[in-house]
Amino acid sequence: MTREFLKMHGLGNDFVVIDARSEPYRPSGAEVRAIADRKTGVGCDQFIILERTEAPGADAFMRIHNADGSEAAACGNASRCVGWLLMEESGRDRASFQTAAGLLHAYRADNGRITVDMGPPRLDWSAIPLAAPTDTLRVETVEHGGFAGPVAVNMGNPHAVFFVDDAEAVPLAEVGPVFENHPTFPERSNIEFAQVLSPTAIRMRVWERGAGITQACGTGACATLVAAARRGLTGRKADILLDGGTLTIEWTEDDRVLMTGPVALAFSGRLSAELVSVGQGDA
Numbered sequence: 001m002t003r004e005f006l007k008m009h010g011l012g013n014d015f016v017v018i019d020a021r022s023e024p025y026r027p028s029g030a031e032v033r034a035i036a037d038r039k040t041g042v043g044c045d046q047f048i049i050l051e052r053t054e055a056p057g058a059d060a061f062m063r064i065h066n067a068d069g070s071e072a073a074a075c076g077n078a079s080r081c082v083g084w085l086l087m088e089e090s091g092r093d094r095a096s097f098q099t100a101a102g103l104l105h106a107y108r109a110d111n112g113r114i115t116v117d118m119g120p121p122r123l124d125w126s127a128i129p130l131a132a133p134t135d136t137l138r139v140e141t142v143e144h145g146g147f148a149g150p151v152a153v154n155m156g157n158p159h160a161v162f163f164v165d166d167a168e169a170v171p172l173a174e175v176g177p178v179f180e181n182h183p184t185f186p187e188r189s190n191i192e193f194a195q196v197l198s199p200t201a202i203r204m205r206v207w208e209r210g211a212g213i214t215q216a217c218g219t220g221a222c223a224t225l226v227a228a229a230r231r232g233l234t235g236r237k238a239d240i241l242l243d244g245g246t247l248t249i250e251w252t253e254d255d256r257v258l259m260t261g262p263v264a265l266a267f268s269g270r271l272s273a274e275l276v277s278v279g280q281g282d283a
């Protein structure tokens with residue numbers, strides 16, 4: 001049984017998207033890793049599956065698999081891509097879909113961009129989650145290689161945001177995995193390094209949980225803005241300058257984080273039976 005897929009991305013953070021609403025598909029971790037492999041598979045940062053849902057007001061359930069086979073409850077860039085797909089399908093300018101982190105609402109913004117209301121940030125240590133009661137404004141137990149005391153934010157998934165003087169100088173491939181797997185994060189964490197350029201602009205680079213360095217991270221951009229505003233480094237709205245381009249993030253007065261940015265559909269294709277059969281039944 002082969003399956004059609006769409007190859008999409010948000011600022012270079014790329015996805016294989018499967019519509020499994022009519023034919024359920026629950027790949028094993030091994031299948032996800034095989035599909036995500038950039039040499040022997042299709043290649044992607046996350047593998048996204050649209051599932052049928054009975055959730056009121058939702059057009060689909062969006063399941064998110066990282067390239068390492070782990071599952072995540074939130075993915076900002078993929079949320080814009082799925083929102084766009086559902087709007088194209090319905091002909092409407094709005095779409096809502098369920099995720100493990102809750103019901104998300106997407107709508108068309110200017111210049112072909114899409115806005116997703118990513119909901120409220122979760123700021124309590126137990127919601128990140130962290131391993132022990134901690135002030136999430138500066139997590140002192142997390143330090144390595146001259147970097148210490150990140151801000152912890154949950155956007156449906158865990159983030160640790162370090163503020164630095166020069167984001168380009170961070171040895172991301174070296175320190176990223178150390179922080180991703182730090183014992184303070186019982187569910188691991190996405191890791192951001194942010195350089196505040198002005199009260200309305202932040203340069204940010206990211207090491208993603210389960211995917212490594214990516215060109216952009218939507219939930220990471222949301223976490224970065226929330227962290228900067230909490231520290232008084234910016235206002236509640238700023239442009240986040242990522243390797244792949246810019247996202248505009250706003251943390252509204254009624255505690256919603258709005259993420260606006262582009263969506264791209266690169267190509268469609270078919271997963272071969274060999275690729276889908278990899279690791280059938282494996283963990």
Ligand SMILES: N[C@H](CCC[C@H](N)C(=O)O)C(=O)O
Binds near residue numbers: 013216219
């Ligand atoms: N690596 C993330 C999921 C993808 C997030 C990112 N691609 C985004 O756009 O938010 C995690 O394990 O929580």
